[in-house]
Amino acid sequence: MKVNILKSRNIILSMMFLFLSNILFSQTIVRPEPISGKAMTKNTIQQHLVYPQSALDNKLSGKITVLFTVDKNGNAYNHRVENAFDQECAEMAIHLVKQIQWKPATNNSLPIDFEHEYTVEFSAKTYIKNLEKNKIKFIPEQTLKADDSYVIYEYKELDKTPSPYFNNQNITIGSYLRSELKYPDQAKEFEISGTVKVSFIIETDGKASNIVIVNSVGGGCDNEAIRLIQNLLWIPGVKGDNIVRAKTTQDITFQFGERNYHDGNQY
Numbered sequence: 603m604k605v606n607i608l609k610s611r612n613i614i615l616s617m618m619f620l621f622l623s624n625i626l627f628s629q630t631i632v633r634p635e636p637i638s639g640k641a642m643t644k645n646t647i648q649q650h651l652v653y654p655q656s657a658l659d660n661k662l663s664g665k666i667t668v669l670f671t672v673d674k675n676g677n678a679y680n681h682r683v684e685n686a687f688d689q690e691c692a693e694m695a696i697h698l699v700k701q702i703q704w705k706p707a708t709n710n711s712l713p714i715d716f717e718h719e720y721t722v723e724f725s726a727k728t729y730i731k732n733l734e735k736n737k738i739k740f741i742p743e744q745t746l747k748a749d750d751s752y753v754i755y756e757y758k759e760l761d762k763t764p765s766p767y768f769n770n771q772n773i774t775i776g777s778y779l780r781s782e783l784k785y786p787d788q789a790k791e792f793e794i795s796g797t798v799k800v801s802f803i804i805e806t807d808g809k810a811s812n813i814v815i816v817n818s819v820g821g822g823c824d825n826e827a828i829r830l831i832q833n834l835l836w837i838p839g840v841k842g843d844n845i846v847r848a849k850t851t852q853d854i855t856f857q858f859g860e861r862n863y864h865d866g867n868q869y
Contacts, residue, residue: 632708634672634718638813642828646811647698647722649832653729654690661726662688666695667719674713676706688724695722700752701805701847703812741767741808741835748806749844756849762840764804764848775834779854782830786822786856794821795858800831804848808836819856827854 636643664687670678681700686692699720707716732738757763766775788794796819802810810831815824831852839848 630710634704634707634716637703637705650809657688657691658726663724663726665721665723666692667721668695668699669719672704672706672718673715674706676704678704691724698722701811744845746845749846754847754849760839760841764836764839767835767837786826789821789823793858795856797853797855798823798827799851799853800827801851804836806838806845808838823856
């Protein structure tokens with residue numbers, strides 16, 4: 603009888619050990635994440651989404667999940683879609699997801715390869731509404747073809763570097779920042795000054811992606827710097843006979859005590 607009790611106890615302890623081991627193992631795996639964070643990446647995807655005309659005409663809407671692998675260096679490959687409500691929308695979803703830069707998955711803090719997925723939402727109703735309200739901005743049609751390799755170039759590697767695009771040719775990036783910058787309320791309240799450095803990719807459609815704060819100021823200044831970069835359009839960089847993706851940084855200074863360029867007040 604005593605032997606049976608000991609066997610039963612050992613079995614129960616073994617099962618508990620396996621159960622706890624599985625829990626601990628599952629907790630050590632950290633899935634890949636976009637370098638810009640989930641919320642900003644979702645917003646960026648919607649900014650870059652160009653609805654295929656046939657899907658828009660037929661008011662086709664839905665979600666498309668892109669499957670891919672993120673390796674231990676953060677490189678994503680083997681993008682594919684297994685089910686989609688529209689083939690052209692599936693191609694657009696893959697294109698958008700290929701633009702995302704990733705932090706690799708980790709196991710016990712060590713980078714690992716990981717099978718991952720990202721879902722892109724298509725809403726014809728919302729897209730049409732934004733078109734009517736001129737919320738969707740485009741650069742002029744480019745004569746050169748967009749590079750389809752998704753390679754990201756540094757400025758020094760380019761034959762022609764990107765340049766900010768404004769409808770008014772008298773506007774410069776400096777005057778744009780001065781006129782559009784809104785000094786955050788929290789930064790005014792605590793008299794916060796400083797320079798936010800923002801890193802981002804200028805995509806071949808002239809919009810920014812993969813926005814990352816390199817130097818933070820706080821007090822709402824980081825979010826305001828991101829807003830300013832998101833609203834900018836660029837004529838993309840050129841490498842050879844193609845327009846290409848290019849990585850750059852932008853400093854945006856918040857100076858307390860000087861004229862606030864949004865409302866003209868002194869703080």
